[in-house]
Amino acid sequence: MKILIAGLGLIGGSMAKALKQNTSHQVLGLDRDQDVLLDACSCGAIDGKADSQDLRTADLVYLCLYPEGALAFAREQGPLLKEGCILTDACGVKAAFCREMEALAGTGSYVFVAGHPMAGKERSGFAASDPSIFVGASYILAETGAPAWAQRQVEDLALAMGFGRIVRTTPQRHDQMIAFTSQVPHALACAYVMSPRCQHHPGFSAGSYRDVSRVANINHQLWSRLFLDNQEALTQELDELQKNLAAIRNAVASGDQAQLESLLKQAGDIKRQMG
Amino acid sequence: MKILIAGLGLIGGSMAKALKQNTSHQVLGLDRDQDVLLDACSCGAIDGKADSQDLRTADLVYLCLYPEGALAFAREQGPLLKEGCILTDACGVKAAFCREMEALAGTGSYVFVAGHPMAGKERSGFAASDPSIFVGASYILAETGAPAWAQRQVEDLALAMGFGRIVRTTPQRHDQMIAFTSQVPHALACAYVMSPRCQHHPGFSAGSYRDVSRVANINHQLWSRLFLDNQEALTQELDELQKNLAAIRNAVASGDQAQLESLLKQAGDIKRQMG
Numbered sequence: 001m002k003i004l005i006a007g008l009g010l011i012g013g014s015m016a017k018a019l020k021q022n023t024s025h026q027v028l029g030l031d032r033d034q035d036v037l038l039d040a041c042s043c044g045a046i047d048g049k050a051d052s053q054d055l056r057t058a059d060l061v062y063l064c065l066y067p068e069g070a071l072a073f074a075r076e077q078g079p080l081l082k083e084g085c086i087l088t089d090a091c092g093v094k095a096a097f098c099r100e101m102e103a104l105a106g107t108g109s110y111v112f113v114a115g116h117p118m119a120g121k122e123r124s125g126f127a128a129s130d131p132s133i134f135v136g137a138s139y140i141l142a143e144t145g146a147p148a149w150a151q152r153q154v155e156d157l158a159l160a161m162g163f164g165r166i167v168r169t170t171p172q173r174h175d176q177m178i179a180f181t182s183q184v185p186h187a188l189a190c191a192y193v194m195s196p197r198c199q200h201h202p203g204f205s206a207g208s209y210r211d212v213s214r215v216a217n218i219n220h221q222l223w224s225r226l227f228l229d230n231q232e233a234l235t236q237e238l239d240e241l242q243k244n245l246a247a248i249r250n251a252v253a254s255g256d257q258a259q260l261e262s263l264l265k266q267a268g269d270i271k272r273q274m275g
Numbered sequence: 276m277k278i279l280i281a282g283l284g285l286i287g288g289s290m291a292k293a294l295k296q297n298t299s300h301q302v303l304g305l306d307r308d309q310d311v312l313l314d315a316c317s318c319g320a321i322d323g324k325a326d327s328q329d330l331r332t333a334d335l336v337y338l339c340l341y342p343e344g345a346l347a348f349a350r351e352q353g354p355l356l357k358e359g360c361i362l363t364d365a366c367g368v369k370a371a372f373c374r375e376m377e378a379l380a381g382t383g384s385y386v387f388v389a390g391h392p393m394a395g396k397e398r399s400g401f402a403a404s405d406p407s408i409f410v411g412a413s414y415i416l417a418e419t420g421a422p423a424w425a426q427r428q429v430e431d432l433a434l435a436m437g438f439g440r441i442v443r444t445t446p447q448r449h450d451q452m453i454a455f456t457s458q459v460p461h462a463l464a465c466a467y468v469m470s471p472r473c474q475h476h477p478g479f480s481a482g483s484y485r486d487v488s489r490v491a492n493i494n495h496q497l498w499s500r501l502f503l504d505n506q507e508a509l510t511q512e513l514d515e516l517q518k519n520l521a522a523i524r525n526a527v528a529s530g531d532q533a534q535l536e537s538l539l540k541q542a543g544d545i546k547r548q549m550g
């Protein structure tokens with residue numbers, strides 16, 4: 001297959017490396033940053049830079065771009081893609097994005113498959129790319145009416161890259177779950193480090209500080225967009241968190257040991273059961 | 276030196292192993308659980324079980340027990356300890372506990388040094404003990420008027436065990452900082468997993484879910500006690516968190532992109548600056 005990867009950041013770069021390491025497909029790259037393209041070529045992450053002829057003959061294109069960039073690509077380059085080319089993305093919110101992508105796909109010959117590789121790091125950019133982040137991770141396909149053969153192709157490549165699990169869901173369900181599993185932890189981490197005590201943590205902190213605050217090293221523009229694209233589900237999830245935090249806070253403030261033990265035991269039981 | 280370790284759980288067990296690995300001191304253990312004593316002996320974590328004669332001749336005793344257990348030990352075994360024996364603890368809150376320990380020490384011949392090794396795991400018990408958790412970690416001494424020679428002894432042993440940093444502070448400052456660095460992350464983790472969406476997270480979760488929720492695998496009795504012993508500082512810290520979470524929540528709910536970006540950027544800058 002001829003595979004194109006648009007956007008050679010953390011995810012695109014890691015995918016390129018994973019494909020080159022595990023398959024014999026041709027992997028070409030697209031990126032606004034020429035230095036990134038050179039780095040990717042020289043370390044063998046890609047076989048070369050894609051030109052317009054490559055776009056016309058590509059079998060599959062990964063859009064590893066911010067939502068706006070992915071939509072712009074679909075709008076501008078979509079018409080060049082051949083009949084049956086699979087255009088698939090890696091965006092962190094689905095419902096709003098898929099509606100727009102499906103409208104654009106309707107005007108083209110390619111097939112859009114909505115995807116979300118559930119793996120990452122708080123660091124970004126090609127320099128941080130590392131195919132091992134995918135090993136054993138989940139790859140989500142948000143079903144948007146794409147034909148089964150196209151979905152299977154994306155799944156097969158995901159498994160070849162090292163992902164351990166394929167999850168098929170709807171865009172709405174995806175967004176509801178991602179609000180909890182991914183967006184709230186980022187909001188939490190940011191709220192947490194805003195405490196004045198954070199300025200004095202060195203020497204007083206260990207694993208629990210590091211783990212909660214890790215993703216506060218945040219790309220604020222990307223994540224603002226992701227949060228606002230998932231406004232309803234995220235607001236609901238943050239309200240749920242506030243409610244549960246308030247219960248713990250009130251038990252502490254009122255010295256209610258029985259209630260506090262009950263709340264913490266409930267949480268402990270959930271974590272031990274659910275992992 | 277003859278060193279006794281009362282309580283061979285995660286911390287006591289790890290300290291025993293660290294002392295045996297890195298020093299030539301004699302290390303004896305005390306634990307209500309005979310099986311734990313046997314395990315500790317057979318794997319070389321301790322040289323043997325301590326009897327009452329060992330208590331009378333011990334040079335230093337580590338209390339690796341819950342606050343109530345540590346106080347009971349000081350009350351019941353304190354009178355047996357020799358003149359100049361150092362009695363030191365590993366409790367996670369200091370002000371309330373130190374007041375009581377200092378009152379008890381006043382009636383004995385030993386010297387009390389308040390300590391807090393800043394390292395741990397969410398798993399507990401001797402079976403989870405592992406001296407590598409101390410490597411590079413912080414060891415806090417909460418100053419309670421103990422003579423300098425006794426504090427230095429505890430510091431020297433900490434460095435020998437692998438700790439990377441000694442921090443001297445007051446019990447009050449310790450508690451204020453611990454509320455932020457340790458207690459809030461535990462409260463947060465518990466509140467987080469109480470969301471109904473947690474029941475469905477497999478397949479939708481990755482590193483950020485794992486990191487925030489890790490310490491929800493909580494010992495609810497221990498942590499309720501630690502929270503309530505630090506009631507004022509923790510309530511203040513939870514209120515601070517609620518305030519900052521509400522700011523993010525409101526920016527999302529009202530679709531205020533500029534404000535949301537500003538909040539997330541502020542957090543990102545703090546994390547990148549403070550680590």
